[in-house]
Amino acid sequence: EKEKDFEGKKVLITAGPTREPLDPVRYITNRSSGKMGYEIAKAFVERGARVVLVSGPTHIDIPKGVTFIPVETAADMYNAVMMHLEEADIIVGAAAVADYRPKEVKKEKIKKDEETMVIELVKNPDIMYEVGQKKGNKISVGFAAETENLIDYAKKKLKEKNMDLIVANDVSQEGAGFEVDTNIIKVINKDLEVKEYPMMTKREAAHVILDEIAKLL
Numbered sequence: 001e002k003e004k005d006f007e008g009k010k011v012l013i014t015a016g017p018t019r020e021p022l023d024p025v026r027y028i029t030n031r032s033s034g035k036m037g038y039e040i041a042k043a044f045v046e047r048g049a050r051v052v053l054v055s056g057p058t059h060i061d062i063p064k065g066v067t068f069i070p071v072e073t074a075a076d077m078y079n080a081v082m083m084h085l086e087e088a089d090i091i092v093g094a095a096a097v098a099d100y101r102p103k104e105v106k107k108e109k110i111k112k113d114e115e116t117m118v119i120e121l122v123k124n125p126d127i128m129y130e131v132g133q134k135k136g137n138k139i140s141v142g143f144a145a146e147t148e149n150l151i152d153y154a155k156k157k158l159k160e161k162n163m164d165l166i167v168a169n170d171v172s173q174e175g176a177g178f179e180v181d182t183n184i185i186k187v188i189n190k191d192l193e194v195k196e197y198p199m200m201t202k203r204e205a206a207h208v209i210l211d212e213i214a215k216l217l
């Protein structure tokens, strides 16, 4: 049994993908399964925290003991996070939020009349950026999913989004990132110190991440 080192702490976690509708039957999404974020939620419950889990659509069971808020779009996720931000001590952004959404959501199913089609996209709100602006002395922890320049891009996101820690995963590596049960993580703190870990299960990775967060309490 794990030590209850997060007893009394309130944690807000985002997990999974978002779905950005094009019409009543279609959407743009990504490969996030929600596994990483759900393991973090479970690890926090195990270690005594109160957890609000804001999740995009996934195929995994709702972890026991969390307050679960299902959402679809980035805008929904943004609103849910902002509703629960004030009460949170720690915010973890494990979701793969769509950066863009279709400018227009068609009321009726799009017909295949044209040979080519252009879909105009507009930027979504950046949830963890907004958390960084509003957080005061709360702890914010983000993820960086990259396919190149992992550490540089991760450090840039840590600074831009005013995070206390960022967990970098090279999603092009086998056994890391989207969908799989394992991850290969690098944890970067505000002093830009990088800690590298070998491949481990997402459950193990979650506890490693919590160990790093615990040091900031």
Ligand code: PMT
Binding pocket: 014, 016, 031, 032, 033, 034, 035, 036, 037, 074, 093, 094, 095, 096, 097, 098, 099, 124, 125, 126, 127, 128, 129, 141, 142, 143, 144, 145, 146, 157, 169, 171, 177, 178, 179, 180
């Ligand atoms: O769900 P799994 O299949 O288990 O896969 C895990 C994972 C690869 C999704 C996860 O480990 C991960 O890396 N999640 C973050 C993916 C991502 O969108 O990274 P990013 O580099 O685009 O975003 C950086 C940070 O900003 C993230 O904390 C993200 O949640 C946040 N963000 C991004 C865009 C946006 N509009 N709002 C945000 O809050």
